[in-house]
Amino acid sequence: MDNVTAGRVTTFNSGGHLVGTAGSNAGALQIAGGEIALTTNVVAGDILFDVQTAAASTAGVIIAAATKIVPPSNFTSGSITIIEGDFAAMTTAEQNHFSVQDTILTDYSMVNTSNDIKISANERSSAQIATSLGVSKSDAGALSQVMAAAKASDSALVTILNTAMVKTASAVGSVVETKAILEQVAPQTDTSVGSVQASRATTGSVQSIMSDRMASLRSGDAYVAGMSAGASMSANSAFIQGFGSKAEQKNTTNGSVKVLVMTQKQQVLQWE
Numbered sequence: 001m002d003n004v005t006a007g008r009v010t011t012f013n014s015g016g017h018l019v020g021t022a023g024s025n026a027g028a029l030q031i032a033g034g035e036i037a038l039t040t041n042v043v044a045g046d047i048l049f050d051v052q053t054a055a056a057s058t059a060g061v062i063i064a065a066a067t068k069i070v071p072p073s074n075f076t077s078g079s080i081t082i083i084e085g086d087f088a089a090m091t092t093a094e095q096n097h098f099s100v101q102d103t104i105l106t107d108y109s110m111v112n113t114s115n116d117i118k119i120s121a122n123e124r125s126s127a128q129i130a131t132s133l134g135v136s137k138s139d140a141g142a143l144s145q146v147m148a149a150a151k152a153s154d155s156a157l158v159t160i161l162n163t164a165m166v167k168t169a170s171a172v173g174s175v176v177e178t179k180a181i182l183e184q185v186a187p188q189t190d191t192s193v194g195s196v197q198a199s200r201a202t203t204g205s206v207q208s209i210m211s212d213r214m215a216s217l218r219s220g221d222a223y224v225a226g227m228s229a230g231a232s233m234s235a236n237s238a239f240i241q242g243f244g245s246k247a248e249q250k251n252t253t254n255g256s257v258k259v260l261v262m263t264q265k266q267q268v269l270q271w272e
Contacts, residue, residue: 009070009168011037015046015080020053020060027054029083033065033097036082037168040158042071044078044121051085060087063094069119070101071108073165073173074151074158079111079120088114104132104165104173105147133179143178146185 020027029051042048054060061083069082082098083090100108100119111118124132129140150157164177 009035009037011039011168012048013039013041015042015048017049018053019049019051020055022053025053025056025060025087028060028062029054030062031064031067031097033067035068035070035168037070037166038072038075038080040072040074040155040162042075042080044075044080047081047084049083051083051089054085054089056087056089058089058091060089061085061094063090063097066097066099068099068101069108070166070168071103071106071119071121073103073105073162074147075121076106076123076147076151077121079118081116081118083117085115090117101166101172104129104175104178105144133175133182135179135182139182142185143182146181 019029029049036048038048051061071080095112095117098110098112098117100110102108105124107122107124109120109122111120123144126137126141126144129143130137133140133143146157147161150161161181164181165173167173
């Protein structure tokens with residue numbers, strides 16, 4: 001017989017707990033309320049309590065009071081089976097005793113069938129995470145990306161994130177602790193803005209140098225003064241050159257296929 005005591009936080013470091021005797025239907029799972037906390041080792045696809053070998057009657061599973069499931073922060077998709085059985089051992093009232101605590105990254109829901117109880121994970125959008133933490137959508141997206149990367153290769157980082165985002169004893173995740181982590185991993189926009197400003201300043205300087213150089217290449221009496229050299233326009237003479245172009249677009253037939261043809265005409269006009 002497995003028991004979960006009321007008013008306490010009971011932590012499970014793994015799934016796969018068999019209730020009963022292998023090869024027979026004996027024993028029972030009794031939960032008297034409280035909180036069931038799952039560590040980061042319990043992942044999507046796991047079964048917490050397998051009661052398929054418990055008593056094939058309502059005595060096989062007894063849920064006496066409100067029981068909250070506290071999933072780990074790295075459980076962001078899929079489902080975890082809390083109770084799996086081969087007999088409808090729980091009444092509707094017993095099933096309704098269960099609830100689940102959300103995290104900053106994920107919304108969870110209870111999925112009840114006649115034999116089983118599962119929790120299903122639905123990852124929050126960047127906008128929802130941003131609202132919860134009071135940060136930008138870009139920063140919120142960075143937090144999701146960090147969790148995804150940590151799940152793949154860094155169990156130590158998962159533990160740190162879980163400590164910040166998951167609290168037991170009916171407490172939700174800590175916004176202050178999570179934001180402190182986020183400040184270290186979010187993209188630094190001030191650095192990129194500085195790079196843009198530096199590039200703009202450099203481009204402006206190059207354009208100015210090129211303009212001065214083009215003006216200095218002019219020589220002779222005709223180019224001593226004028227708008228291109230930086231002076232006012234001469235009152236005695238002027239040279240103006242205009243350039244224009246015109247494009248025409250039409251369809252023509254090549255065999256049985258229509259082909260798009262474009263022709264362009266250019267014209268240069270000069271006045272002295």
